[in-house]
Amino acid sequence: MGGAADESASAPGGGADTADTAGTWSRGDWLALADRMLAAVRPFASPGHALVVVPGREGGYGRAVDGLEGFARTFLLAGFRIAGARGAGVEELADWYAAGVAAGTDPRCADRWVRLDEHPQAKVEAASLALVLDLTRPWIWDRLPSEVRERVVDYLTPAVGDASYPRINWVWFRLVVQTFLRSVGGPHSMDEMAEDLATHDGFARADGWMSDGPERAYDHYVGWALHVYPTLWARMAGAAELAAGRRERDLAGLDRYLRDAVALVGADGSPLVQGRSLIYRFAAAAPFWVGAIAQVPSVSLGQLRRAATGVVRHFVDRGAFDDRGLLTMGWHGPWPRLAQAYSGPGSPYWASKGLLGIALPADHPVWTAAEEPLPVEERDTVRAVRAPGWLVSATRADGIVRVVNHGTDHAVEDATVGDSPLYARLGYSTATSPVLDESGWATPLDQSVTLVDERGRATHRAGMRLLTTHVGGDGVGVAGSRTLAHWVDPDPGHRDHGGGRAGTCRPAGHLTVYSLVLGPWELRLVRVDDLADGLDAAGLRLRVGGWAVAGDAVATFGGGAVSVTGAGLTSSLDGVHGGGTAGATTLPDGGPLAGGLVVPWVDHPVRPGAWVVVLTGLSGARAVTARQACRVVLDEDAGGLRVAAVWPGGASTVTRLDPERARTAVQRPGSSPGRSEAPDLRSNG
Incomplete structure (x- = not known):
């Protein structure tokens, strides 16, 4: 399975090619990783090579689907390897997967595909099968016997006329298959292909971002699906006429998105621990390689390569592969709960997309471009990302990228579903994980603002209304949202597809939350606007939760402040206006990072109409931040709310907010329980 003679496949860090900067992977290093991944799965292939059943718990769809996933997703990686070598020196690899295609499409074979x-x-x-058969056409498809090619067409043909594909990223699965069928003279529908493109275009949001369907579903699928497929599809043999009129628009959207995407990678290469399908790990590198393929104008090849290398290396260096060289279900090491209900042991090989760059030949300029620093490695920045309602704060001293979230929940505005901890938390970062055990779904705590009743039940915020997301002239990021806080009694038998849980909801009252962000700090302003009929403020607490810290973390307290330190991080909360009682909760197996989680929080009495301000912070051990006291003065009048702050680093800022303008559009909550529905998320891909 070795590479071509002039493409030495050595171990990462020891490639034959000259590294451009310290720690840079050469092309040989990338090929070595791909070859090891492909070799590791072979012992688990069926006799005909059509099924690759990676060891592990049976997936939610059964072993037959597990085996198909294992083949198709490693076929992606093999296809990139073959295409990048232009078929030279990888003949055995092409033959091995060609045999799998022949067996998988043969209904007489015991290992035929579902x-x-x-x-x-x-x-x-x-879709992966079709994409790779097109990408490797001279070395696999053109060499298949005619009867096998006929069986492939027969296997793919049910995609034509099938209206059951969910109108999310799945539209690309039907479109890619039909595009390949068209290129080989098979059945296809130009009307359906145009319909799928129109559906995709309907996902477009501001600044090159896309939502995975009608909900506010902003996650890694934006990059590894909704921007990857248009670029690769446009280069398929059957796409020319449909792609010609949209290339410029798709390129512009990708280019603009990547300007934000490179700013969301931590200095250690970690992507955000946010959104579903996180077991796909370094698939998050795929959009950077697509940027190189498409030749985007605004992000250099050197920075794209730095981002891709950083993401993949982050996981390679932190235990993503077990001692057999297999990817497990987890983030760094195994943590099976991170998988969705549909995932099987072959599902993590969607990570193959992160090695898309090896499809680029050895003479492509990306391989000789000197790597350039990521934005977080150059300077401290605060930026607003409008579509998902995010403020992004990156600090050079510790290399951490933080997102303060006021617009993403994988729901629609005014929905009353439960919060998904993967989407609806107030904050995500490249150094922390949200709480993802059962309590994380049932009782929001970390990075949350909730009303807690006498039984300890916390409200949910999904369905919130985004009020603003911008950065002021003084460099302070400002974002805000208002929500009808609600308790949820989830329906029984829920299957985790990443979104919040549906059930019977009971309103608690409206909460307005603003975030002012500067460096590692967030001033979180909270007001209980009103309470639902029949609720007594004396029986409730207003709880503000902070960043969860993994490992052997230790909490320390002082007045209305709490600080949690562990694993090289410090998470802090300080009630700087409105008092408060501090606490911390330990969750022994709360998330995918090593060790348990400790979450700091501050409780306040519920006083409708009164503002509470809590300073939240997240910093690495290497970060040096002045520890002087933070001071906040609020002045509210008919013109809005004036917030004068002296930050821990010594900066003084004044920010004006207008919380009343949005409040007038919100009706008073009732008291009757109601039904909620969660979005249908069936995609394992």
């Missing part, structure tokens, strides 16, 4: 009309997951995997 068909598209037998199980929906086959529709996902069929």
